[in-house]
Amino acid sequence: MxxxxxxxxxxxxxxxxxxxxxxxxxxxxxxxxxxxxxxxxxxxxxxxxxxxxxxxxxxxxxxxxxxxxxxxxxxxxxxxxxxxxxxxxxxxxxxxxxxxxxxxxxxxxxxxxxxxxxxxxxxxxxxxxxxxxxxxxxxxxxxxxxxxxxxxxxxxxxxxxxxxxxxxxxxxxxxxxxxxxxxxxxxxxxxxxxxxxxxxxxxxxxxxxxxxxxxxxxxxxxxxxxxxxxxxSLKDYSPPLQLCSPGVCWPSSCGHGKFAFNASLLNEPELTNLCVRQDSKICLPCGTNCSEGFFPSSTCSENADRICTACSLCQNSSCWDVCGLHSLSGIELQEREIRKLVIIIGSSARKWWRLSRTPIPEPPISVSMCVGETQVFRLSELKDATHGFKEFSELGRGSFGFVYKAILTDGRQVAVKRANAATIIHKNSREFETELEILCTVRHGNIVNLLGYCAEMGERLLVYELREDLSTFTMKLHRPIVHRDVKTSNILLDSEWVARIADFGIVSANDRDVNGDVETDVYNFGIVLLEMLTGRKTYDRDYEPPGIVEWALPLMSRGRVAAIIDRNIPLPRNVEPLLKLADVAELTLRENPGERPSMSNVVTLLDQIVKIGLIF
The missing domain is CATH 2.130.10.30 (Regulator of chromosome condensation 1/beta-lactamase-inhibitor protein II)
Known part of the structure; x- marks a missing residue:
């Protein structure tokens, strides 16, 4: 029809x-x-x-x-x-x-x-x-x-x-x-x-x-x-899980304010057009803005709509106003711009190399890469556990896709991370296998662990542990690379006060130069330390300046560390560890990324602070 x-x-x-x-x-x-x-x-x-x-x-x-x-x-x-x-x-x-x-x-x-x-x-x-x-x-x-x-x-x-x-x-x-x-x-x-x-x-x-x-x-x-x-009530109506056509076919050109849906992006070698007639197109209206928490990172073109990117990935002044973010330091902006240029050149070269090769249909997802406790779930099982991936089951959403709270048939509460179409389009089966293999082998008391996955009907779903103490956490989703979004809302505390980092970023096999991103993680961890010391949010309009870094660093540089300590919590008898913690925060927030300590050095410094008797 x-x-x-x-x-x-x-x-x-x-x-x-x-x-x-x-x-x-x-x-x-x-x-x-x-x-x-x-x-x-x-x-x-x-x-x-x-x-x-x-x-x-x-x-x-x-x-x-x-x-x-x-x-x-x-x-x-x-x-x-x-x-x-x-x-x-x-x-x-x-x-x-x-x-x-x-x-x-x-x-x-x-x-x-x-x-x-x-x-x-x-x-x-x-x-x-x-x-x-x-x-x-x-x-x-x-x-x-x-x-x-x-x-x-x-x-x-x-x-x-x-x-x-x-x-x-x-x-x-x-x-x-x-x-x-x-x-x-x-x-x-x-x-x-x-x-x-x-x-x-x-x-x-x-x-x-x-x-x-x-x-x-x-x-x-x-x-x-x-x-x-x-x-x-919708009388328990459950819509199909398969990807739907984004619109109907149209016999003429799309015209101003519209773009033609590019079926080749679905990564199906034999699928070049969703329309029966090859001269027809699916014309869709261009968007100009994005939903709250996202910003338009590219404008609409002849064959693609504007792209919405999570505000957590905002890297320059073009998105600061949309996302309500404070500006980055000048040196860090230069570093990020250089990294983006390298990525653009590398991506272009890689795309040219891929186009020069004969397309080979991708093999099905291998299920033998994960051993031990990792489980292969059925799509129907996860659909039932999330009530059909309905909005009321959502824990959060981001550039990767959606995270849903699910209750399995055995009573376990889990978090199901479901990739959106854009992620599926831009990640082939081998890349997903590589990511999955790494996740299967990562087992750590301070990481939210992977329980299993599902790769049916073109879907990409990952199943993570979801303990009752952590269920109120709203997960943010990002691409599987160096974390790039270390912040307090991504650090979970269970009933025993054990910290776990959620949405663990993975360095994919295609990423080589990640030093800049590691330095950014160190900087963001410094912001976490400041939030702990001050009791302030990262950005709070009740303060002047509203950005926590711009507010705290000048006071710390003048030796007024006591002025930033949270007064809502009684101070310990020995305040020296707090002052040393502030020193660590100051080091990680250096304007020049090259002057920041490595994360391993940060851990060493924190261990030393614990040993000298920091008591909360």
Missing amino acids: ASLSGGEEFICGITSNNSQAFCFNISNPGKNLVPNSFKYNSYSQIASGKYHACAIKGSYFSSVEYGNVDCWEFQTSLDSFHNSYIDSLVFRRIASGDGFSCGVIKEGGVVCWGPKSTNFDVSAISGEFEILASGRGSVCGVSNVSSEVECWGDSNELGSLPVGTRFVGLSAGASHFCGVREDNHEVECWGNIVPDMIPRGSGFTSIASSDYATCGVREVDLVLDCWGVHGK
């Missing part, structure tokens, strides 16, 4: 091979319900109402986007949608509801027809609309000019309309509407809704609605996510 639209217990679509309409119900999906007089016509668009459907004549794969309209009904022999005036009009867009259809005509403006169309006063509507969506008794459209929504019909279904928000996607249920925002592709809903049920922090490539639920394809991992909007 090139297009789908659902009504009351039936679905209509346009076949991709000949652009003909095909309607069916769930009980007999092989029977075409389209009347014989319309079966062999070609159509470019179709819209299902409660008990009827209307379609615009033409070819789905034609660049012509307008035509006359045909309508048919399923539960009556009456021809209540036939209208000679409507037959003479040429339409660009249509939408159907309960006993009516509305359409945008070629010359501009909206007309409605059908037995219940008298409820609509559209005579004053003269603009053009890029998208139309219909509820039971109301219609909304996205303006071609402003990209904002305009609605008409039953005010009880519409509620309070969003003002000043630009949209690139729109869907409607019985008495609610949802739209995909233009800026960050998050979902905003209005009408009869329960706001807390609407997902936050996720962008979507496309959405669709039934009476009481809405589903969307998440852009971060191309997985279907569904939620109720009226407070009604």
